[in-house]
Amino acid sequence: MKDKALVLFRKLYRLKDKIAFYPALLAITGLVFTYLMIYLEERGISEYLLDVFPSLVINNTETARSLLTTFISGLISIMVFSFSMVMILLNQASSNFSPRLLPGLISNRRHQIVLGIYIATILYCIFILVYIEPDSDKYQLPGFAVLFSILFMVSCLAAFIYFIHSISQEIQINNIMDKIFNISKTRMLYLIDNEKYNKDDFAETDSWKAYNSRRSGYLQNVSAEKIAKIAKEKEAKIDIVVIKGLFISEKNTLFKCENELDDETLDRIHEHFDFSKSEFIEDNYVLAFKQITEVAVKAMSPGINDPGTALNAIDYLSQLFSLRIKKKDKSLSYIDDLAYVSMATVDFKDLIFQVMAELRTYCKHDVIIVEKLLTMLLHLKKMIGVENKTYQTIIDEEIDSLISDAEDAITNKRDINFIKSIS
Known part of the structure; x- marks a missing residue:
């Protein structure tokens, strides 16, 4: 029962990423407040205030009906205009930057709250308008x-002004990349601070019993701590072989266990794997590398032709890689200093190759971009230090590949000599 309650809690927590969550919450709050006001009106609050503080009460039926009707029609117009602008933002972000940015923009909490304020006020005005009786006197009028x-x-007008300001900031690519970087940085720092890894704490898993996924979709999140507790109960170790953020089909191997598990235990373990049709950086920092890389590649396309954005994107990638080299390539979950769960992660070699392969393919003809990429790689090489031979070799391979592609794409010998002088 406890495991099922945790699973239900996680599903409810995921609702906050849906565009309708906060609007629905505020709309319900508006309805509750509406019925509270109707209850107070039934108890004679307007009649009391009309005698004590008459300036706080609207005591003309036609004035009240006109105000409420105007508010309803005006708010609907404002809401339509506001979220037409959101659709324009999403379309522009998709066409100019990257479609991968859309989930993050759609889940913008501030815009959802503004929409919720509009809906709550509209519902409040409608129900109060319906409550007004056509022939009521000033003591019966709410x-x-x-x-x-x-x-x-x-409040809605203030929210509308704020929304115009916010949307004008959201549409700027520098702010989009800065938001992506900050979310990913927070996630990586959390993982670095909490990771504990010793390669001798987990045995080879090639001969372990493999268990397949029961669902398909992006592996959004894994509750490694909960799975570790189950593994401890069964006195076994579990190796999660799928990398978080990848798309998994049914019947793909999801995890391995050194012991054979019964159906009840398998059901408990599968409940701690969350799948989704979309991806969020809060759950998978690797997505930030993908998104910023795609922004750089799109900026260098002939249709966009914005090398300045590509240069900014490489700066952000450089900072993200500077954090990534501090993280281990494997994640283990411990209980009482014993490792029970091992999680596969995108190692540094694969991550930097995926980023550089895209950038080399689409940016190798631009001398300035190649120079920026070389500067990034040399900076990472310097940060790593000579003691980490493995990472040094990986970066040297990327430098050689970048120079080789640049030599094939750039015909000017002076430019080639300039690039070689940097390395």
């Missing part, structure tokens, strides 16, 4: 509730 509709409308 004047205090109408006053709140004015306050909510002012």
Whole structure:
């Protein structure tokens, strides 16, 4: 029961990434407040305030109905205009930068809250309008509730002004890349601070029993700590062979175990694998490398032709790689200093190859971009130090490949000599 409760909690937690989560939450809050105001009106709050603070009460039926009708129609127009701009932003980001950026832009919490404020105010005004009786006198009119509709409308106008400012910032590629970098940096620093790894703590797993995935989709998250507790109960070790963030089909090997597991235990373990049809950097920092690389590649395409953005993207990649070299290529989950779960990760060699392969293919003809890439690689090589021979060799291979591709793509000998002088 405890495992199922945790799984349910994780699923509910994932709802916050949906575009409708915060609007729905605020809409429900608006409805609850509406019925609270109706309850207070039934108890005679407007009649009381009309005698004590008459300036707080709208005591004219036609004025109240006109205000509420105007608010409803105006707010619907504002909402349509606001989120037409969101669609324009998403279309521009997809065509000019990368389609991979869309999940992050759609899940922008601030824009969702603005939409929720609009919807909550519209619902409030509609229900208060319906509550007004055509022939009611000033003591029956929900004047205090109408006053709140004015306050909510002012809040919506403030939210609209904020939204215009926010959307103008969101559409700038530098802000998009900065947001991606900061999220990925936070995730990597967390992993680096909490990782504990000793290569002798986990045996070879080639002969272990393999278990296949029961679902398909992107492996979004794995609760390694919970799986480690199950492994400890069964006095076994588990090796998760699939890299988080990759797409998995059904019947693909998901994990291995040194012992054969019963069906009940397998059900418990499978519950701690979360699959999704989309990817988020908060769960997988590797996605940040992919997104920023695609921004650089798209910027260098003939249709966009924006080398400045590509140079900025390489700067961000350089900072991300500087953090990545501090992380181990393998992740283990411990309980009482014993390793029970091993998780496959994208190692440094594969990660830098995937990034450089794309950039070399589409940017090798540009001398300035090649110079920037060489500077990045040499900076990483210097940070690694001579004691890490493996990483040194990996970077040397990438430098040689980059110079070789540049020699094939660039015909000017002076440019080639300039590139070689850097390395």
